[in-house]
Amino acid sequence: MTKHFLNPVTDVKVSKLILKHYFENLTDALISDVIIVGGGPSGLTAARELGNSGYKVVIMERKLSPGGGTWGGSMSFNKVVIQKDLKDYLNELELPFIEDEDALVVDSCLFASQLISKALKTQNVKLFNLMTVVDLEYTNNAITGVVVNNTGIEIAGLHVDPMVFQTKAVLDSTGHDAIAANIYSRRVQLPLRKEHFMNAVQGEEDTVNNTKMLANGLFVSGMAANNVDGGSRMGPIFGGMIKSGLKAAKLIMEYIKTV
Template sequence: MQSIRIKQVNEVKISKYILKYTFEDWNNLVESDVVIVGAGPSGMTAAYYLAKAGLKTVIFERRLSFGGGIGGGAMNFHKIVIETPADEIIKELKIRYIEPEEGIFIIDSAEFMAKLATAAIDAGAKIIHGVTVDDVIFRENPLRVAGVAVEWTSTQMSGLHVDPLFISAKAVVDATGHDAEIISVASRKVPELGIAVPGEKSAYSEIAEELVVENTGKVAPGLYATGMAVCEVKSLPRMGPIFGAMILSGKKVAEEIIKDLRNS
């Protein structure tokens, strides 16, 4: 068997390369067009369409993985449900499916996560793991959300007090899921924005899917809700392991932001 010659790279060079190119990315993304908080289904779908439209888009995800609630499926079973018309998106992203009845599509959760992430990244979006967004930046005259404050998730978990870095953005998207964490912070700390967060209702899948998509969008100047965060803000029912509304919501919020930024 022929021996394999592996390029020799010493430890200092490894560190230098990582630091150099990481900070090139951070220096670029501190002024972004759109910051999305949460790499779940709606957040990654939004990132795909926003980046595809040429907007500088970054997703901050507190975990060291992407997918949000996709991976857990229903009680850790690895199949999830998508329904019409969300199948147009999974077909666009070449996600394989089974169609047990007309308009219902069963897809593999791992493939769904991987291909959503790949689509967003290939379109030009950045996904940065291990970063928690714990506050917003706001401006007056006119009153608006103008970016976010970020910290390493590991720093927060350790209980250390470390001041954040700031990332400016023309639009901030709360894709944090059930708790609508970013909108909740903004409603509490910038009451002038006039945001209420009444909380989501219990499950009613038949109506929740349409209601989530209908209510997706701007909640205050510069601040938008997508996915399950919409349920929290608009007091809508939850729907469980059916994800059509999540990706349709991500597409809708992207379309609204694109329109708003082009008209600003």
Template sequence: MLASYFRLLPVSFANLSICHDFLGLLICRIPNTSFFVPIIIFEAALSAYLPNSLNNNNYQVNQLPKLQLKTGFDVKVAPAQAATQGKTLADLAEKWDQGFTFAPIRESQVSRAMTRRYFNDLDTYAESDIVIVGAGSCGLSTAYMLGKARPDLKIAVIEASVSPGGGAWLGGQLFSAMVMRKPADAFLTDLGVPFEDEGDFVVVKHAALFTSTLLSKVLTFPNIKLFNATSVEDLITRQDDDGNIRIAGVVTNWTLVTMHHDDQSCMDPNTINAPIVISTTGHDGPFGAFCVKRLVSMNQIKELGGMRGLDMNVAEDAIVKRTREIVPGLIVGGMELSEVDGANRMLYRVPHLVPWHFLVSRPRKKP
């Protein structure tokens, strides 16, 4: 199935050597040479199936120039709009005793400033190139790498909670430190997160340092919009000429509305269309593994395998190597994938990496 959608650059998964939970090290031979270069890859195949020619005009945009793979993070980043130069804290301190006061404002100005921007975002991202469901460590890591390397794509991130980050704000058993096995240190270095080197693994002094840094980086990308306090209630589907179903977007609602469907009158949802949906909602729970559970009720997969017991050395390779497009248009990664395949659970949360730098797709039609 995948072969009909995607073609590879001169790199093969056979060169892939998985070295970490959701992190891998790719050894890639430069064409026409005898040189091999290590490439850190982001979220085990999540964006392996990412279209390289998407936009909202029937998804027919010019192909990007062939990437020169020097490092896994050797990509262009669209700069965020520079903040307006304002007064410094020193300026305020000097005037503290000289009648310091905030600038005047009307309540209606505040309301209009918020609502105008939010509804403009709803309009802009109603047709997206990619929708990422879930803004935990997997979803945010995926958004970071895609936003960094593909500023031409509109990426909507949907998070049910008010606070993005999932369980990645703390380490195991609510402890502070976050442990990552090498070569995850390359991802931390790219983010600018300090860590302690312990040989085969590294330690970030507080998981919140990693998550807050990653989140702030994602939010600065002009082509990414985070819709938090928003849940995915269903999947948009399309049927091809052969009767096969593909995923064509998501059905959304305020999370508080979703939680009260049983005790309130019917409250209709909203939608976002996209040719690619990446589901990273975690293991089974109130909102976890939602997309794959919906696939079962839609008869697109027979049943879920169910997450197995803890085995880090088995689980991490399994999730990385098996991350894939479960049905056309829906890629599943992270612990949600363990519910599909019956993979083992893991002890801690880490960045999720995908080897999409060297993978391109033929143009997709608007679903």
């Protein structure tokens, strides 16, 4: 039989290398500058911006695939729309687009994968998928970490204790679920207005305007921000998500300087 590999890798070595490098990354992620809960478009944009600015960023993604709601486009028609205002930013991402009717049309799968790639190629950014945030750490009147369990354990409802990851700031970019914001609101009885009806023009403005610091060390972006402040939903248009992520990164950097 012809051999095609000069350096074969055994089954055990595969397992050993995966465990070694995964847990090196996981151990290093226990203390960071920023934890981003949810690897959707606003979170990935913020992660890239923060990472490029020298901050140590950890993304906790509940699902198997990061990218949020971008992959399927609209009704599985895999195109999304972005405002012409973001043309220079898409070029920066090396993301091809078609200009049509004063808007930019982008392949949704390429959009998601390029956001992921650009964020994770940043040296300071690490992403862990299948990780569900179940609680927040609160110290000295500020959010200082997240409590995380494996998504499979959470789905199965098993009684297995989670782990704590400490940080200087937490960004909730979990979309319609607003997971971290809801956890916080249950503890301090903060009213959440929930997202409003569909309106693309208003929703895109709301997404950016509602991006803010919700509490000391806790920030919201994207649809999570609209869930907090009652902003409109907007469907498969993503300029607001990009601008929200950029704004969140700026707010977080300003906050960390004061901590």
